Amino acid sequence: MEQPDSPQAAIQLDPQWRAALAGEFAAPYMAELKQFLLERKAAGKRIFPPGSHWFRALDLTPPDQVRVVILGQDPYHGPGQAHGLCFSVRPGVPVPPSLVNIYKELQRDLGLTPPRHGFLEPWARQGVLLLNAVLTVEMGDAGSHQGHGWERFTDAVIAQVNALPHPVVFLLWGAHAQKKAAGVDSIDRGGRHLVLKAPHPSPLSAHRGFLGCGHFSQANAFLQDQGLDPIDWQLPESVQPA
Numbered sequence: 001m002e003q004p005d006s007p008q009a010a011i012q013l014d015p016q017w018r019a020a021l022a023g024e025f026a027a028p029y030m031a032e033l034k035q036f037l038l039e040r041k042a043a044g045k046r047i048f049p050p051g052s053h054w055f056r057a058l059d060l061t062p063p064d065q066v067r068v069v070i071l072g073q074d075p076y077h078g079p080g081q082a083h084g085l086c087f088s089v090r091p092g093v094p095v096p097p098s099l100v101n102i103y104k105e106l107q108r109d110l111g112l113t114p115p116r117h118g119f120l121e122p123w124a125r126q127g128v129l130l131l132n133a134v135l136t137v138e139m140g141d142a143g144s145h146q147g148h149g150w151e152r153f154t155d156a157v158i159a160q161v162n163a164l165p166h167p168v169v170f171l172l173w174g175a176h177a178q179k180k181a182a183g184v185d186s187i188d189r190g191g192r193h194l195v196l197k198a199p200h201p202s203p204l205s206a207h208r209g210f211l212g213c214g215h216f217s218q219a220n221a222f223l224q225d226q227g228l229d230p231i232d233w234q235l236p237e238s239v240q241p242a
Contacts, residue, residue, distance in 0.1 A: 017058040017157075024156045033149035037136065046139040048075050049082040054135045056084025058157065060124040066161055067127035067228055068169045068219055071177035074146070077137045085130035087201075088120035091239055101201040101210060106233055109216045115235045122239065126231050131157060133180055151180075158184070167192045167226045169219040173210060174200030194222045 024030060041047060049056070072086025076096065081089045087099050095103070095118040103114035124130050133154050138144040161168055162184050170186075170193060172178045178197050185191025198213040199205040220230035 012052055012059050013055045014059050014062045016062045016064065017055070017160075020063060020160050021153075021156060024153055029149045029152055033153075036145075036148045040138065040145075046079075047136050047145075048077060048079075048139060049084050049136070053082075053084035057086070057124060057130050057132070060085075060121065061127060061129045063160060063164060065127045066129050066164065066168055067223055068171060068231060069129045069131060069158070069161055069181075070171045070173075071158075071180055072130070072132040073174075073176050074134045074143055075132055075137045077140055077142050077144075079139065082137070084135070085120050085124055086132045087118075088130060089118040091117050091119045093118060097203045098201040098206075101203065101206040104206075105201070105211055105213065106216055108212065109214050110233060112234045115237050115239075117235075117237075117239055119239045120235070122235055123231065123233070128231060129161065133176070155180070162193065166228070167194065167222070169194045169196065169222055171215050171219065172197045174202075174205070176200075194219070 018025075037047065070086060075082035075084075076089060081093050081096075083090050087096070087102065089096060089099070095116075099118045099120075100114075103112075106112045107114055120128075120130055131154060134143075134146050134150040135154070136145045136150065158181055170181050170184055172181055172195060177200075181195070184193055184195055186193055186195035188195070196213070196215045196218055198210045198215060199208045201210045216231075216233050220233075223230050
């Protein structure tokens with residue numbers, strides 16, 4: 001699948017993921033998704049994030065490096081916000097409300113100082129797969145690209161992570177994320193992955209159990225118990241996009 005905004009350019013995707021997902025890229029539904037995106041662009045719609053960042057989460061976090069998965073739903077639909085990582089925004093963009101609550105929980109759980117930006121790429125480079133269920137959206141129209149194939153593709157990504165030989169922590173915030181990853185082989189069902197669930201960090205639901213969930217310390221404790229390096233959740237105060 002090539003970028004509709006640059007028809008001759010190959011997608012930017014880590015070679016491990018490219019090989020693991022080759023069957024998905026060759027499947028008819030992906031050709032239909034590409035056609036849909038081309039048609040929306042031809043209709044004058046602005047699609048976020050830019051095509052070079054649709055697979056940014058996968059490009060930054062190869063399968064053998066995945067230690068934690070955080071699932072989102074859709075990219076942000078405001079100009080300049082989305083760049084391919086769930087809950088993350090580009091430097092210089094105001095921190096979205098859900099991410100403000102994520103920072104509050106990090107401060108409560110681990111004593112970390114919230115940065116003044118919302119750029120989560122340093123997490124992705126450490127093995128935190130920041131995956132949205134749908135990888136594109138139209139400007140000002142939340143959920144506009146749901147039901148056109150992205151969900152099947154990201155289901156395949158989750159299946160690939162589930163099949164990895166090493167244990168992974170899944171942080172599932174909200175009913176949508178919990179439903180999407182319902183098939184993960186969690187340790188409470190005899191599997192090897194740690195699945196932690198909480199309400200979504202949105203201001204509408206964060207006080208129902210997200211704030212106080214302790215997921216970040218629990219994730220690191222599990223990783224260390226498995227002989228894996230913990231995540232350094234403290235984001236630098238100053239960041240520059242690659």
